[in-house]
Amino acid sequence: MKKARRTQDAGHSVETISLLKNEVKGCLGCNACRYGKPCIQKDSFNELIPKIKNADLIVFSSPLYFWTISSRIKAFIERFYCIAEEDDNPPLGRYEKYPVKDCALLMTAADNFFWTFEQAVSYYQFAIVNYIGFNDKGMLLAGGCGDTNGKPQIDKTDYLQKAYEFGKNIYS
Numbered sequence: 434m435k436k437a438r439r440t441q442d443a444g445h446s447v448e449t450i451s452l453l454k455n456e457v458k459g460c461l462g463c464n465a466c467r468y469g470k471p472c473i474q475k476d477s478f479n480e481l482i483p484k485i486k487n488a489d490l491i492v493f494s495s496p497l498y499f500w501t502i503s504s505r506i507k508a509f510i511e512r513f514y515c516i517a518e519e520d521d522n523p524p525l526g527r528y529e530k531y532p533v534k535d536c537a538l539l540m541t542a543a544d545n546f547f548w549t550f551e552q553a554v555s556y557y558q559f560a561i562v563n564y565i566g567f568n569d570k571g572m573l574l575a576g577g578c579g580d581t582n583g584k585p586q587i588d589k590t591d592y593l594q595k596a597y598e599f600g601k602n603i604y605s
Contacts, residue, residue, distance in 0.1 A: 445490075445604070450481060452505040457481070459504075460511035468519045468529075478512045485516060490535040490570065490603070493557065497542035501552045510560055536567040537603065538574075539596065541587060545576030573599045 455477035466472040471479045485491065493510075495502040517529035538557045542549050554572065562569045575592035579585040587593060 448484065450484065452503075452509055455481065457505065457509045457512060459508040460514055466515040468517070470515075472512065472515045478509070478515065482516060485513075485534075486532055488534060490537065491567070492537045492539060493561070494539040495553075497540055497544075497550065497553060500549075501556055502540070507556075513565060531565045531567075534567045535570045536561050537570045537599075538572040539599075540573070541575045541578045541592070543577070543579040543581050549576045550574045570603050571599065 457478045458474050458476050461474065463473065471482075493502070493506055495506045498504070501507075513531065517531055520528070520530040523530060538554070538561075540550060540553055554574070557572070558569070561567050573592070573596055575587065575590065575595070578587040578590060578592060
């Protein structure tokens with residue numbers, strides 16, 4: 434991932450976790466994992482929990498599919514339920530608290546309408562920033578990077594340079 438390399442160029446250590454190579458199924462809502470217990474599902478998520486807890490920044494990177502984040506990223510976010518801790522006085526009506534992390538959103542899309550990323554941004558801001566309580570470090574929403582016939586065209590935009598600057602300056 435080029436953005437990860439450029440973030441490393443700024444002096445940060447980076448680990449890219451591919452949800453294509455690490456299967457993470459959606460939450461079952463069974464509550465077996467509440468407050469420190471592992472999820473009962475046999476996939477990669479339990480192995481990712483220490484990485485999530487040790488990270489300062491989690492960058493959610495997704496193509497735009499059906500006007501929102503990919504189902505793989507959504508399943509990953511749902512499973513954050515496993516890292517919730519009990520909270521006797523939860524903020525904002527939550528039932529639990531989550532580790533405090535910084536986060537960012539990187540997305541690409543074929544279209545570039547004024548409304549292209551609205552649903553994805555709304556989900557990111559509501560679920561990750563408002564509910565889980567991560568600190569938003571920004572978004573790079575790269576519209577007009579291809580077409581629906583599978584012909585990527587990001588190299589014909591300035592988004593690769595913007596991604597470089599975003600990664601380099603995220604903690605400036």
